[in-house]
Amino acid sequence: MKNKRLEADELEVQRQEVLKQWSTGAGVNLEEAVTYHKAMPAEKVFAAKLAKAKAEGATLAQPRGGTTLLQEQIDLLQYLQDEGGADFLPTTIDSLNRQNRYQEAEKVIEDSKKAGHSLRNGFPAVNYGVVACRRIIESVNLPCQVRHGTPDARLLAEITLAGGFTDFEGGGISNNIPYAKNVSLEETISNWQYVDRLVGLYEEQGVRINREPFGPLTGTLVPPCISHSVGVIEALLAAEQGVKNISLGYGQCGNLIQDIAAVRSLTELGEEYLAKFKYKGMMLTSVFHQWMGGFPQDESQAFGVISWGAVAAALAKATKVIVKTPHEALGIPSKEGIAAGIKATKQIINMVRNQALLNSEELEREKEGIKVETRAIVDKILELGDGDIAVGTVRGFQAGILDIPFAPSRYNAGKILPVRDAQGAVRFLDHGNLPFDKEVIEFHQERIAERGRIEGRDPSFQMVIDDIYSIGKGRLVAIGSV
Numbered sequence: 001m002k003n004k005r006l007e008a009d010e011l012e013v014q015r016q017e018v019l020k021q022w023s024t025g026a027g028v029n030l031e032e033a034v035t036y037h038k039a040m041p042a043e044k045v046f047a048a049k050l051a052k053a054k055a056e057g058a059t060l061a062q063p064r065g066g067t068t069l070l071q072e073q074i075d076l077l078q079y080l081q082d083e084g085g086a087d088f089l090p091t092t093i094d095s096l097n098r099q100n101r102y103q104e105a106e107k108v109i110e111d112s113k114k115a116g117h118s119l120r121n122g123f124p125a126v127n128y129g130v131v132a133c134r135r136i137i138e139s140v141n142l143p144c145q146v147r148h149g150t151p152d153a154r155l156l157a158e159i160t161l162a163g164g165f166t167d168f169e170g171g172g173i174s175n176n177i178p179y180a181k182n183v184s185l186e187e188t189i190s191n192w193q194y195v196d197r198l199v200g201l202y203e204e205q206g207v208r209i210n211r212e213p214f215g216p217l218t219g220t221l222v223p224p225c226i227s228h229s230v231g232v233i234e235a236l237l238a239a240e241q242g243v244k245n246i247s248l249g250y251g252q253c254g255n256l257i258q259d260i261a262a263v264r265s266l267t268e269l270g271e272e273y274l275a276k277f278k279y280k281g282m283m284l285t286s287v288f289h290q291w292m293g294g295f296p297q298d299e300s301q302a303f304g305v306i307s308w309g310a311v312a313a314a315l316a317k318a319t320k321v322i323v324k325t326p327h328e329a330l331g332i333p334s335k336e337g338i339a340a341g342i343k344a345t346k347q348i349i350n351m352v353r354n355q356a357l358l359n360s361e362e363l364e365r366e367k368e369g370i371k372v373e374t375r376a377i378v379d380k381i382l383e384l385g386d387g388d389i390a391v392g393t394v395r396g397f398q399a400g401i402l403d404i405p406f407a408p409s410r411y412n413a414g415k416i417l418p419v420r421d422a423q424g425a426v427r428f429l430d431h432g433n434l435p436f437d438k439e440v441i442e443f444h445q446e447r448i449a450e451r452g453r454i455e456g457r458d459p460s461f462q463m464v465i466d467d468i469y470s471i472g473k474g475r476l477v478a479i480g481s482v
Ligand code: 8ZB
Pocket: 063, 064, 065, 066, 121, 122, 324, 325, 328, 332, 333, 338
């Protein structure tokens, strides 16, 4: 495995296998799909709407959502469009499709039809096939994205892209390390080279498909340089396969300065590395994920968390914000709950968007710090791969040069430990084998020590645990054990 564009014959051999994995694969005809996409109005093309938002400095809102039954999925999306005021629409894929367990998904669909309502969370797009996907696309007026966490999303991409979706979430690292235990990076990077190459084929024929690596990884205690490194690497891997439109994601950490610095540095770093490898005609946008950790159960408190994320997204000028719902702590949200999250978010965006950009020395320092840390990681990975980012990624994860906290994968070193500082910014309590120099390490230690002094306790693993639960209990920084 190398970071090299898949040759046409290599891809074709794989495609023939992939399209046979489930009967609906037979419904994919790339040439016909290109014609279908070309007839689509521009307002339904994700990359076009993102480009416009980027030019205007606007922040657009997107919910999540998926149901077992097709009609319920259509009803949900129409509701989120018409009542929720969503700018972009999702179709979140069910957990069985995510694990390529199509036979079992088929039974869930049958049982749901018998029951008269959806029995599971998520839409099993592979089972439904191309025509059903197009029914969704044709039922709404907004761009639609496939959202999921699938290590092998090759067939899912074939079907949903032919089905008219114009954005596809995921990546070889971001859909592996946080989602799987036993799947190797070689395997998922290779699977995702296929997905990116497929997108590249659409691009070559004049169809813009946006790609979005999953930014938040394992949640709310992921230091920005970790998710930024993954985003930059996945952007490089995608660009090599011919992808042109990429949204890089970041999950809210909760400290406003750090969150703004993270969003602003993310696309700058992406552009820096894409230029370094001379990829041309790339469009990068940013995605801010509202709080990806535990929520308070109380709806009013939940709206507080949602709103704080909206403020950060708007001030950072993220191109897109993925919204949470006031039902987050309770279970699967109703369509009204999802719409409520969009409305609260858009209210804030519209109030904040014209205000002066927040600029300060602290923000600049934070931004520069994130860049220095990310470059240290990505450059070391390139070095380990003798210039090849795919090879370097495999070796880098083995060596803990890139390490994702709290990840289930056995291909992740799991040596780093993040914790909040006194202001709630996420710092390294233990930087494991990350290739940082002395100043970086000392900066993190000083910030954490300051919190220790304020709380009158030594920073420890207990502090990390407290930070994981703190927002759910009403605050960002846990003061003492909560
Ligand atoms: C990786 C994303 C996980 C998050 C949200 C939750 C969860 C799950 C639904 C949903 C809207 C749904 N989520 N199920 N949002 N509708 N049916 O995805 O916030 O933490």
